[in-house]
């Protein structure tokens with residue numbers, strides 16, 4: 001239980017200073033995975049030492065890859081695409097959906113048996129979205145409820161390329177199939193309704209792979225080798241999001257966030273906050289390892305309500321809980337729609353956001369595919385709230401507590417270590 005006592009009640013705190021945003025979670029996972037499949041040594045700098053990415057390292061070590069972790073620099077000694085070995089024990093992905101789904105794609109192409117397990121939350125997350133296309137490619141997969149939930153067992157083998165239209169816009173689904181496609185005969189083609197984050201496509205190219213991207217369709221031809229390369233991981237915009245919103249809605253704030261990834265498939269948080277009237281500027285824009293980065297400077301501003309939906313959703317899917325909090329402080333109504341994917345994240349984030357923000361006095365209602373929030377300039381009221389073991393809920397509620405009169409108790413903030421181990425310290429340092 002973490003107690004946040006806002007003794008300066010009624011918004012008297014402000015946030016001023018600089019924050020070091022930890023490395024991007026999606027990119028950190030992929031650097032370990034692709035480095036493991038490559039020939040040669042991959043050096044990963046600014047690697048995210050969060051629990052999810054440590055689960056990925058653990059799984060690839062069990063598959064026989066030598067991985068050296070020295071502070072936030074990681075060396076991956078790849079043995080080539082066929083170099084992974086059968087694990088003697090189960091592969092435990094912890095809380096990480098990205099590890100689970102991308103790993104399933106990789107081991108589907110390898111001629112041995114693996115069992116994937118995870119924590120209680122992973123056990124509720126739908127895996128059929130990847131096991132179905134992977135079975136079509138020739139992988140032998142079994143698991144609870146017709147390979148919908150972990151534990152999942154996979155006996156990989158010779159795969160054939162498929163053309164697959166994914167019903168969901170998901171980078172985890174797209175990446176899983178593309179990675180299996182690396183091992184398959186012929187060409188594998190994946191398309192999705194809206195474009196999801198494209199870190200896999202960019203990083204596979206950096207590892208020397210050829211793939212074809214046309215709109216929302218990506219194709220890859222099997223049998224290609226990956227060559228080790230050095231990866232510098234940009235700051236995670238999904239982690240920066242908590243400070244972008246906090247800096248916007250807490251009066252008299254100014255925060256500088258350096259070296260944050262601003263890949264166009266990830267910057268929905270910036271376009272939505274801009275539409276709401278936020279004051280965020282991009283400085284020092286450059287491209288590192290094929291990924292655009294920038295320094296972000298946020299100053300407090302008066303926000304107004306907006307509508308968030310359609311193809312914008314995949315570009316800010318992980319930021320919707322903190323955007324809901326931003327909306328609670330804006331003038332007028334905000335509607336979040338087309339976001340049913342929120343229901344199958346680390347928690348049902350429509351339900352958990354609505355339940356917990358309601359306790360703090362926000363006027364918010366759940367819909368089938370999103371939420372409707374009535375903004376207000378009244379302070380929130382302190383209350384006992386819970387993260388439900390979801391790291392992004394824990395961080396959103398920590399920011400919310402700064403806006404609340406009196407004390408707020410947040411149950412289980414330890415889960416924040418999944419993606420942002422020193423979040424609390426960094427937030428504390430900014431408090432003025």
Ligand code: S3P
Nearest residue numbers: 026098169170171172173317318
């Ligand atoms: C991720 C993709 C997204 C995102 C998750 C990380 C990735 O999930 O929510 O936190 O690294 O590919 P979906 O691809 O399932 O939407």
